[in-house]
Every structure is written in C-alpha cells, then in structure tokens.
Amino acid sequence: MRDHPLVQLTLARMREFYREPEAIFWVFGFPIVLAFALGIAFRNRGPGELRVAVLRGAGDGAVAAVLARAPGLTAAVLDSGEARLQLRTGRVALLVVPGDPVVYRYDSTRTESRLARLEADAVVQRARGRADPARVADQRVTEPGSRYIDFLIPGLLGMNLMGSGLWGVGFSVVQARTKKLLKRFMATPMRRSHYLLSFILSRLVFLFLEVAALVGFGWWVFHVGVRGSFAAVAFITVLGALSFAGLGMLVASRARTIEAVSGLMNLVMLPMWILSGTFFSYARFPDVLHPFVKALPLTALNDALRAVMIDGSRLSELGAPLGIVTAWGVVSFVVALQIFRWR
C-alpha cells in the first residue's frame, strides 16, 4: 500500500509543499492575516461621535451647551475661517450658526452630515420647549451574519481555494517540466493518470487544513458561525478545490517556463479577484455584467459558500452555482488531458 505509486507521488507532492515555508504562509497564514485585518478595519462600530462646529459670535456658548446634550455629538466653537475649512474637509459634519433663524450649514450628500443635522435639530428644538408627544424605546441588536466579516470569511475561503488550486497544481507541474522531471517520469512505467491524480489527492489533504484554519479562525476571533450544515460546507469546498485543481492543470498544460505560467495564472485569477464578490458584493457592478460574473467559477463558489454559511441553505437549493463549479472543473480537466505537454 505504502509503495503504491499514487501514495508515493502524493507524499512527494505534500513533502515538497510543507517543506516550503513561503508556500505555507501564502496558503494558511495570508488568508488569516487578511481576514483579521479586514475584520478589524470594517467592524460594526456605528457612526460613532459626530463633530459639529458652532460659529463664534453672539449666543455661541448657549448653543454649544445645548448641542453637547445630544448623545452622538461633540460641539466646538470655531472662528468663521476655521469652521468653513473644517466643514469643507469633513472634519466637522455640520456648522451651526446661532441666531434667528438658527442656520445649519452642511453637505446634504454626506450621510454623517444629515445625521448630525437631525440630532442637532432635535436638541435645539427641545431646548426651545418642543415636547415629544410619543413614548418610544430603543432595542439595539448586533446580529452575527449581517456583519462585513460574515460576508468576508466565505469569500476568503473561495479565493483561497482558487489560489492554492491554481498555484499548487500549476506551479508544480511547470516546475517539473522545466526541470525535466516530467520527462524523467515518462521514462518510467509510471501511469500518467497517477501523476495527475496525486495533485488532486494532495490538494484534498491540504484543503481540509486550509478550511479548518480559516473557518476556525473566523469562529474563534469574530464568532463567524456556519448557519447551514458543516457537511454542506465540506462538500462545496471539495468540489471547489477539485474544480480549481482542474483549472490549474489546464493553465499548466502547455507552459514551458515559470514566467509563462505565472502570467497565465494572473490572467485567470485577476478578473475573479475583482469581479467574483470576494471583498465586496458583485451587485455593485452594472446589471449587464451579472450573467458573465455569475458564470465565473469563483463567483459560483462564493455564492454557494455564502448561501450555506450565512443563509443556512441546503445543497439541494444550490444546483446552479454548484453546476457551474463542476462544469469548469470537468471541462478544464478534460481539455488539459488532451493538450498536456508531457516533456
């Protein structure tokens, strides 16, 4: 068993990978660093305190005191020039000019400025005696599943499956070809199918670790859960890994140099990094692009992962994206086998 060529080839693949510290970092470390940095940068902290300015002049002290009562505002009394400068550069959201009428100067296209105006006006009106006729109560919720990090983790998972599939397979194949190792293998009775299968098998072993590391990190640090079943996540990641291994095989099928294959990889991956909704939803692109974007394997994979992890969908509801992922893998693999340069 241990001496089966498939086992030995797979072991060789794995050894060459885990003895390369850089590879370990890019596959395991980098996505976690990225998730951590983005999770921190885009955490849900609400709009925070908004700074507003009061124009120096008659009655400025009283207005500033009133504004300070609003829970979301901090007020400062500024001279005219300074106040205009800060308003223009966005360091204050709103400029209040005391008097009758009280004038609010602000940029109505800025969300913060409109918010500041509403809050400021409420306290100003109440200070002049307005009573609120209705009794209200606030209930605040921060629900896991709706945060940016919940959106991000499945996307990073998909992007990582793409990256390690393409690099892991494509780079090793071309390296073996440039070093004439592929030709040397052809001089033995080794079966070609064993060689290609060994890539798939070693990918599956590392896949398990990649997924566990990223999902485990998300859960531990950001409490990103999996709403659907773990079995569904496992199935989708295996399918995604196989599909991208096939694409990697295709990209590497003819290239003779590392430079050539690196260029091809970037050509394949770059559009998907941008279009496939890893870091932001592809809904932001114009509608005409959507059919094209949805046909990309990474888009389909990300959609399927998000459906299971965030919405708790079942596999049976994901026929379309999973079909797209499978089709990419099968077609790539079949074409790669036809055109593969074995020496």
Next chain:
Amino acid sequence: MTPPIRCAELAKRYADVVAVAGLDLTVNARECFGLLGPNGAGKTTTIEILEGLTAPDQGEVEILGMAWTGGASTRALRERLGIQLQDTQLADKLTVEETVRLFRSFYRASHSVEEVLGLVGLEEKRTAWVGKLSGGQKQRLAVACALVSRPELLFLDEPTTGLDPQSRRQLWDVIGRFRAAGGTVLLTTHYMEEAERLCDRVAIMDHGKIIALGTPRSLIASLGAEHVVEFALADGATRAPNPSELAALPGVRAVRAGLDRTALTVAEVHRAVPALLGLLERRGAELSLLATHHATLEDVFVSLTGRQLRDA
C-alpha cells in the same frame, strides 16, 4: 539471441537542424557501448529515440526485441530499462531515500532502497535533501533511480559531465558493478578517456552520423600508429619545416598542422623524435614545446574530422 538494442536508418530533424541523419546501430548483450562525439553531434537525440522518449521521423527501433508501440507493451518494456537523462533535476526538497522510494514505486520488481543506495555508495546521505548534495552525489542518485528497477539495459546520457575526477571514478565503479552483474549499457560521453576506460565498443558521431565504429583499441590502431608527437616552434612559422618534409621522417604516418602546434602520428617514437630534432636543428629552429602521448580516441576524432573534439 536478440541484441538489446537494434536500430536502422534512424533520422530526426528539428525545425532548422538535422539531429540524426540515417543511423544504424546494434548493441550486443552484456556490452558497454559508447556514443561519442562533440556537443550537437546528435548523441542525446539518438539515445532519447532509443529510450522511446522522442519519436524518430523515420527508421526502426527495437529494444530488448520490442518496438515502442505505446500502451501496455511500452509500459512492460519500461519495466526492464534503467534511464538517466542528461539534464534532469530531481526535487530539491525530497531526501535521497524519498526520491529512490518514489522511483521504486513505479516498478513491479525492484531493489530495496538499501540495496540501491549501497550500489551507488550513498548510504550515508540517505536522509539528506537532494538540494544539499554535491554534483557527483546528485549524479549517483540519478543513476540510483535508473538502477532501482533492476534493469537489463541501462541508458546513461553524459553521466559524468561536469564532475570532478574522483566523482567520475566513483560513477565508473557503479557502471562496472552493473556490468559485472550481467547488464548491458549504452552511454554517451564527450570524454574520450571515459570511453576508452568503460566501453567495449564505441561509435564516434558527428553531424548526426556515425563516422567510426569499433573497439577503442581498433579505432586507435586505425590511425596506423600508436603515438602522437606534438611540437611548436619558438619563432613561429618562418623556419618551420613543411609537411612533406615531416611526413618523410622515419616512423611518421601522418602530419597535422594545427594553429599553434603540429601533431605527428608516429609508429616508433624512438626513431621519429631524434629525426625530428635533427631536422629542426638543421633549420636553426628552436622548440617551444615537445610532447608525446599514446594515441587516443581524441586523435581518432581529430584525424577523421580535422577538428578538436571539445571545441568542435
């Protein structure tokens, strides 16, 4: 008994060069056969056609009585061959043992890892990464990967190129042991000394053709003399004797004027050298170099092509 290697009218051309131009060859069982020639003579193309890695444009190849027809019979044939390629770089990050074990797994019958590392003398490097080995050790590992299948026929493409003399001798010993166990070897080299030392028969190749074939001894004997005398003059060509005068000296069979020296192929050194010195003295020419050596395959190549082997 069928010869292990037989090929006829082999030809192969690449886009702009003819690599092999009509080549017939038979290698007998238990023989060590050498393909010699300068770089670009077509040695590697020839050996790779015989190994079934390159398809010839025309000609027939029969290895161990079988043709390269693809599929199961090709795999069965590969089980019986050991092949070392000229420019394979084995994976740097695998150990010696892991590399041998990998190649071993491709064959049905094979040596154990211990046996084959013993054959090439790499037992102590068993757990070392391939990337950390010296050039000679890497080359012995490449041969180990070729020997692991207990081959009947071993192909070695420039196995000692770029190695220091000691590593070269170690590899010669490996090849000697394989032959002692009854194996047949086809090797290419551009070291004449290596061919004379290892090979029962050699074929000298130039421009894709065999230009001489025989035992090293018979090829050297074909020069008609066993020694080569080389000399050069201190004051250049002005007082140099002309070739016909040199050819007339006793014991001299052939004269070759090179750029910086003249070489005489000589049957009897003890008669030719005093005669040469006498001639030069009469001319008043002063020697800057005088050397004699036993004729080698190198001299055979030079006499056939007019070019030096290494810079041809």
